[in-house]
Amino acid sequence: MASLEDDRYYSALNAEAERFANVVRETDISRQVPTCPEWTIAQLTEHIGEAHRWVTAIVERRATSYLPPEEVDDIPLPSTAEECASWLRSGAARLSAVIREAGTDTPVWSWADDQRVGFWLRRMVHETAVHRADAQLAAGGTVAMDADLAADAVTEWLGFASSPALAARRPELAELRGDGQTLHFHATDDGLGDAGEWLVRRTPDGVVWEHGHVKADVGVRAAAVDLMLLIMRRIPADDPRVQVVGDHALLGHWREHT
Template sequence: MQQLQIHDLDVERLATGLREETGAFARAVAGLDPHAPVPTCPEWRVRDLVGHIGQAHRWSAELVRTRAAAPVPDPRAAEPGAPREWPEWLRDGADALVAAVVDGGPATPVWTFLDERPAAFWLRRMLADTAVHHADAAGAARVDFAIAPDLAADTISEGLGLIAAAGSANLQPALAELRGDGETLQLRPDDLGAGWLITRTPAGVIWERRTADADVTVSGAVRDLLLVFSRRTDPDDDRITITGDRALLDHWWAHTAF
């Protein structure tokens, strides 16, 4: 299986990326009604989305500091304060996580929901989570979702790492349906070099960061591939091109909600 901690971004870029995406998220929710719904997270209001981000950053910082497991918090229990206080509250949470990882050592083994991993796992996990929820916030605000290509690419790789990790189907049973007999999917970015080649094997999903022929290929800007991969936009979006076995893509889409 693909090793979860392998990625292209160093710890410094993960840290600056987390701060970039947290700031972009804060700008997207500025001026929104805290009680307004979030179309791509229909069970949440804007306040819940804000609460989740700031709370998740603080929760993962505490995991890194203590190296101990802790229950996943309920975003509805978060206290982000008044909307005017959101930018500072969000920034403080991101800074707390960066400090915990840097001060404790990025390679220090810590608890994760899969198994013990280097502390940098949580910096990368929270960057990916924040990037996807930045897209949610942009959608709620009806503004454009903009993200640096390297951050979008690493968010896709991080998500594939979770899907391919040993034990992932124990956490998300639908992922067991992605086992296959060598069927291949390609995510091919128009604005980057290598894409992502995904192969369904009897043991589960494996993937490589390379461009190759596949049974079905999804092409577009890496930002748009991220939105499709994270199910924040439909594969039929006119910015996306699909060639090959559409049924294979639809099956993937139906079993990767997480």
């Protein structure tokens, strides 16, 4: 379940789309994206814009079963950077408005355990933010993000990794079962408290996790945004912004299978 207030997610969705759009407007959209090597910035933009429009349709139709994306009426991605930026902004703005109208507790289909509109609001915030980071890295920029949002992205990701339903469908998640190995992630930003610390345990039944400060087999410290980028394999474990203490191989195995 979400750990931030709805209004925080609404503002973040539009802000992240705006940041993404600014990168698109100022960058050669034919440039390859190193962290998504099969895509250009134009294709990355198309992916996010189509995701926004697909989720908008799910919420508008109150879909309680899978809605094939090809059934969604869509406006094709424009050809110029300026038009692409506007297309991205408009899709995010409409998504935000449709979710507000529906309410976050309204039941709709999702591929996760949480079958509410609120799942999609949170998911689209973090999907947009991570791919905004991809675009910024491709453009040669640095990635900044509010600590509470980056920490929430980590929490959401761990929720996916620890979901039995997802593990049943994703063989790589099933590989995270273990016999008690532990990982501790610690965001060094001020003000996060327990929301910035995560203890992950690999059990025979799967991954479990909780917030808290506990010594683990491997400990990872970084700013929340850098923890997010590390966990989502946007930066390597030996990045100078990241401090790893303990079993590096355990961290490597975790990243390979999430």
